[in-house]
Amino acid sequence: EHISQPGKQKNVLPLGGRGIIDDLMTKYGSPSAHPLSKDNLFIVAPGFLSGTAISSSGRLSVGGKSPLTGGIKEANVGGPAGQKLMQLGIQAIMVTGKASGWKILKIGVEGISFETAEAIVGLGNYAACEKLYKEYGKQISIILVGPAGERKYLNSTVAATDADGNPCRHAARGGVGAIMGSKLLKAIVIDSTGVAIRKPVDKDGFKNALKKLTETMMAGPHGTPGDFLKNFGTPGIVDVDNIKGSLPTYNFRQGNFDKHEKINAERYIELNKQRGGRMGHACMPGCIVRCSNIFHDSNGEYLTASLEYETLAMLGSNLGIDDLDAIARMDRKCDDLGLDTIETGCCIGILNDVGLFSFGDIAKAESLIDEIAQATPLGRILGSGTEVTAKVFGINRVPTVKGQGIPGHEPRALKGWGVTYATSPQGADHTAGPSIEDPLSPVGQVERSKSSQIINTAFDATGLCHFTFLYKNPDVVIPVINAFYGINVTMEDFMNLGKKMLREEIAFNRKAGIGPAADRLPDWMRKEQLSPTNEKFDVPQKEIDEIFDF
């Protein structure tokens, strides 16, 4: 499949990542196909800047028609896989139909091949990776589904190994694991040994532009991400959202958590000092942000890595759980099974409404995840995500948009972000267009969300990580793109790419039966006050409904 011809047209941006998913789904996807049928597409696509010398450019997009939302889906994930694919010259992997038995797709300099996955089917991600390293060597990167994806749970991720080889990075949202599982594709093994970094067309121009880009990242125009994220990682956000009153707590019934100090970055760092483990870990080689982390258990043994803010919020405060060890154990279980921790936290949280879970009950929360692992009927319900769980238990206060659980930034206290949750074609998604300005005011939030969504959507084509924060300074990215590809695109072209992608996604959703009226937060968020800000979500729906009139 010849997807794009970067450099052929001087004023056309290359396709990449989410842009390729949008393009392929528009061209070849069937909006009416059942997401788990042969007619759905499973797509893996690195960003168009991946595999280059640019820091943090290896984000990999994974997508298709979502089993969870019924709409188009792009979930993205870090780790070295994206870089390696692009270095191997692979812009996208698109899988249609269904294999006759469980398969491994092996990709290397010698070409691609399908091999049997029999030896690793049924294994958790950690054990599966161990076996694959034994078979193919420790130098490979792996993209794979765990038992959740194999069983086609609506809450199932596609895992990717990090720089250390641990399957702790996840394209987590929208049930993309179930799409991969429905193809009987257990793993993609990538070996780029001996393959060089991608070379720019305009070497000097690229060098200069990259210098400027790197300086901008390091200057940290919006705080100093280089320092904050390296020192505290995303766990540092626990205190930030707690102070803002936007930390989902007790099933979205509060915006702050009185025990936040038990699950924040300080506590994490304190435990690291005792046990090993670290902040400042790079999920992909060469990343200068280094936001990731490694968590050791009380015996000083590796337990999990990339224990991120979203997990601390959704499996921590949202469940009233104040024990970092417990959250880390659950994170490990989710990573191993291939479960989205956001969806899992939303889903366990709502069980409190029907007496099936008590806030702070660690043993119960862990046993519920064990049920998911064991595929008991209850486990299958929970593995189907928040919306299905609510339906099965008759729960009417459901924190979802378009069927996808709301992430760890409470929209009532972060109203611009709330507009993004409401309107993103991806469903409630914290990376689709963050917006934190003037967070309690309903005024101007639609415009902010719109700008944020357009630029972040365009970024999702590049492979650049959100934590470069370059979406706040896209002007330093354009010269890098131009020099790398020897093209001459403008900021306007870049914004138009974001708009085009959003339009394609919306069009797909419309054809899939998802009407414009699905662009809204759940009603109860407009009625229930959220302490401590005592805010309701009050951005006018009429204004929200016009967000994509472009």
Next chain:
Amino acid sequence: EHISQPGKQKNVLPLGGRGIIDDLMTKYGSPSAHPLSKDNLFIVAPGFLSGTAISSSGRLSVGGKSPLTGGIKEANVGGPAGQKLMQLGIQAIMVTGKASGWKILKIGVEGISFETAEAIVGLGNYAACEKLYKEYGKQISIILVGPAGERKYLNSTVAATDADGNPCRHAARGGVGAIMGSKLLKAIVIDSTGVAIRKPVDKDGFKNALKKLTETMMAGPHGTPGDFLKNFGTPGIVDVDNIKGSLPTYNFRQGNFDKHEKINAERYIELNKQRGGRMGHACMPGCIVRCSNIFHDSNGEYLTASLEYETLAMLGSNLGIDDLDAIARMDRKCDDLGLDTIETGCCIGILNDVGLFSFGDIAKAESLIDEIAQATPLGRILGSGTEVTAKVFGINRVPTVKGQGIPGHEPRALKGWGVTYATSPQGADHTAGPSIEDPLSPVGQVERSKSSQIINTAFDATGLCHFTFLYKNPDVVIPVINAFYGINVTMEDFMNLGKKMLREEIAFNRKAGIGPAADRLPDWMRKEQLSPTNEKFDVPQKEIDEIFDF
């Protein structure tokens, strides 16, 4: 609530039944409300001809926003309740909010009152009715929810007692029981003792028009429904659909059932001769169609009544079950719990795809319904209907439209009816607009379905039963309406009422986020051939998409 003023405007049809639901949902319903929240409306509305001397005019509409489809819902049910409500002058019951504890709504000549339902909560419909008859006397009619509705299962009915007082009639579709249950309304008890039949404005005109109407019914212009249905009831349809190849068999994998003779009307009548039980039973007093039936078990004891075609198809052939006793036992269980037999049959059928049910396994089918009764996690999954069950078990061949299970007339071999399933705002619904002409041809089916939906929608406002077949001769109904209300409406007015109702329903659905692209049959019905006709569903989707351009 003053709903309509029949007689005030000479050229305006009164509102009734489904028309009242559409009107109230448009005026007071919230399309964005969670169906199980306080903001949803639970509406019960008899037809505007109910309570009169017209045969078969007592169909009662039950609705709100459907927990199953997420759209507007009207399900209707026979029995005497509709007649009694209209005789008491009650055009509609609309319930908002939620009671503080389980309640009985008592309606009588003395007015209405709320009483505690504590004594009957948790009981099956039969036991609950027994207790209510002891408390209020055998003369009452009862509208109630069983355990399924109490638990807010998405597959839950609102039951109504038949002329003998058995809770075997059900407003079965779309989970209306869950709406009633979410209000904590267990039962509506109606006592119309001493209340007279409704009197027409133009007595002589009514008498003459009614004579013509009754003659038309008895003449049976499209077959002789008076004879066929009285002698064979709807079980007579088993052979009809079997011959046409439109009898759902083995989870919609065949259109005929080699053991159809074990579950057809002949077999039913044979058992009746041995055990008692009967055909030709009238669900409401004065009905001259008398399509209903009573089934006795092998001990000659009453087991169930109104064991209808849909149940024989969906719990019989669709599950490969060829034992009328077993189907009758399951029907009784569904009636007692308050489960839609169509949804239940669809739901158990798809389990065959994942090895959880084998066709013909009666013990397993019954045990699955027992799980639903016991509210085990598996039972709750199945009680959530076909779509949720498919999601939980990763099944991608799902016989639903807008989340509602496809009834017992295979759309691939009855293509006009298939267009109705695809496009009805109610989801797949066999009463929304039947169409059986030239069933294997894709040509002209959209036009046929459209006409049928318009006229049948209008009929759903009158209270007239589909089995009057008067929707084929609506011209004899207009004079009856005019004489009864002293108005002067035309056939065109009547058709416009149907169109208006459909427009209101579609508008509600759009606001609820259900886009026009949801108007389609599942993709696999366009790809898989159905034996014995070897037909696929091939009515052009483009044509289908234009059906409601009026």
